[in-house]
Amino acid sequence: MIDRPNIILIMTDQQRYDSIAALGYPYVETPTLDRLVTEGTIFTNCHITAASCVPCRASLFKGYYPHTTGVLSNGQPWRHTWVEQLAEAGYRCVNVGKMHTIPYDAKAGFHERYVVENKDRYMEGRWFFDEWDKALAAHGLVKQQRELYRQRADYRERLGAFEWELPEHLHSDVFVGNMARWWVDTYPPTQPLFLQVGFPGPHPPYDPLPGLAERYLGRNDLPLPKPTRDELDRLPTPFKELRAHNVEVDHDSVVWSLDPTDDQLQRLWAHYLANVTMIDAKIGELLASLKARGYLDNAVVFFASDHGDCMGDHGQIQKWSMYEEITRVPLIAWSPGRFGAGKREDRLCQLFDLGPAILELAGVTVPESFEARSLLPAMEGRAWTPRDYVFCEQAGDVNLTGTSFITMVRSSRYKLVYFKGIEEGQLFDLEADPKEVDTLWDSPAHQAIKQEMLGVLRDWLIDSNYHTRDWMSAAR
Template sequence: ILIMTDQQRIDTIRGWDQPHMVTPAHDRLVAEGVSFRQAYCPGATCVASRAAVFTGMYPHNTGVYSFQPWGRHRNWVQDLAESGYWCASIGKMHFMPRDIPGGFHERVVVENPTGMSLAGGGADDDWGRYMTFHGVERPNDRHLTDPDWWTKLQGVPWHEEERFHSDVFIGNSALNWIRSHRGDKPFFLQIGFTGPHEPWDPLPRHLSLYDDIEIPMPVTREDELADKPPQHEALKKMFSTAGHESGINMYLANDERIDRMRRHYYAKVTTVDEKMGEILDALEERGYLDNALVIFCSDHGENLGDHALAYKWLMYDTITHIPLIIRYPDRRRRGDRLSDLVSLMDLGPTILEAAGVPVPTYLEGRSLLPYADPDASVTPRDYVFCEDNYQIMMRSPVHKMVYYIGQQEGELYDLEADPGELWNRWDD
């Protein structure tokens, strides 16, 4: 069972010493599983990371960095299906094209909660059709109708009935599947939440939980971007003038607006967490947890004001360093926190090995099953990698280098002296 969120930062789990968070379901997994505290994504965007995870190949081998079609590549879900597993996907996958089976026998398709309206050329999905069936308009193009949109920095509480929220819809769809599933085949269930991807639109009752909590402010310094490659400032400018609902103008940010933005983001994590808790309870009620490998992760992180930026596309740890927790079936190892470097590329080999399915030799990750044994000796990686179409990150436990293809500029950080990646040492 793979539960993957979208754009979730590493500092969003209360059980990982983050007292500003309200995350009882995450905390349950921390207590019952193994926390990989140094896990990294292979791509700095949704599609790039997910395509790499499911094909088992880095972006430079698939050519998938953004919205390129990746259905033409084989993925390890097909290996599971061909070996007798019933494979179901509920929620976000980011297949391109979006409606392909991709090895799954059944899918509930939900993509980004932002984007163009149908009238403006946007694509529909099962969540949108559910809303349409009930006479509710899918929330798109709000930047055109809300005069305060740009000062809210994507912090917009959910305004319809709770059941129409994309993450509630995904969670309820997963619950329906778990409670109604019949069959004697082993199964692989992928649950892809769209949150906490922008817009940061938590349920209002979850937002209220953060009213009296002190929220950490961003890590940045004055004129920080002047010492960084030009893409950093360019991304900030691009989204400040974006002609779509995902636009965000960080030039309008001040402490009050950033505090508000962050409360909405963290509260959206809590909206997802509530559904995760219900899913874990339902799995336990059906007896599935006794013989299930449960993996929780996110596809990448979010700047959320760190480095005076929002969103992704860069190689800061705020983006590439992601939460990963594995609850092993025998639960010989519970509550441990590991500091070995691991990658989301390891998920495919881990799941295939757990299922008893041969791991194809072309997969570029390595199984994390050995970590289930507390007495096993596992040789850790020396480096992890993350890619975009113009940059490549190479990270060790103590240093990070980001190479910009065809440019003299780059990034180099001493992570022991500068864990916030504020001081670029590339030209030092």
């Protein structure tokens, strides 16, 4: 095969769609990502398949929905990916940073992995020391984390927002960006290359470098979330319990508040946006190294995140729900001369649809059993069939304790959220109610739409099980 491009997949963790200036959020500084948007193709209606890190990433790197992979919540094992097919096809496959395989150091098809996991990895895999842990230990340091943050008098007031107090080069996102550059700068040029770079941020703790948050703390125009008491009172029971749970249990060093002040929200958003700006700068440096080493002469660069963060919207923090702030993520495809510049694709797709596109770019045959559908035709300006519906799943876990399973189905206009085992649910008309405040689940005028969406959900699960039967049987 000739002219196979180098493929660079850059992923952040827990980054909202509306955290990039070029995507309509002028309150943040993201010059590198702005350039990729301007010079590339952006999928403006890309949705994840699972509302937390592990199941979403397993789905992305396998090509199947979570209920097919069997990975439905954080902590569940997964180790095999379509990266194995890239390696078999002759690609040098390298991962720097977060993949969130379980176990953390599973090969997952890569020739080399330089694993950096969550910023605050307190319970799950507590005694796994990644490359970042080792670097800190070499300096006689330990990461800022829950056990240390808990010693602060203002711990419960910070909502997970802290400044990084250790040396700058040892911040997790700086460390990952620098390690990726180190690999590019020092490894003998090898092509074709598949390089996956996983930044741990802006996942909490929200911990930018000193001074970076100041530029956002002083902005009085940040559109801080202001959910009404009526909206909070009408939340489904599992989401009310999620709110209470996140106050009682400090996941990722975040102690939530049922009624945060404007000052608390300003600090939260300032730290989050500062972390995004930090990562943007490291991506710019990585692209410069890739260009200097000749990799960008024939390359495709993808940027995406695994899910968003409510950041106070709907009275929630972090993920585990099915609001747009969680399910809709940025997906940018950049390859000047190969993909159109400044192109926006507004029709529905799913994040795991990126997998088949990567395989096709590499000249690898996409397995017929894949549930993911290639986005490559849309990137190349060819005829492409968007999805009529997108789906998202999440099993209950140590975080989501109020239900055993949530499933979402979303069309271009309506979204339905189904909670297993309870009569409550959510139904939103996204045209009339884009902020997802007024649920129509019990509205007599919308029962036909509700039944239609429930039917779509039923048929999707049936079709999925039938389509993947041979793959699931072979996996046993």
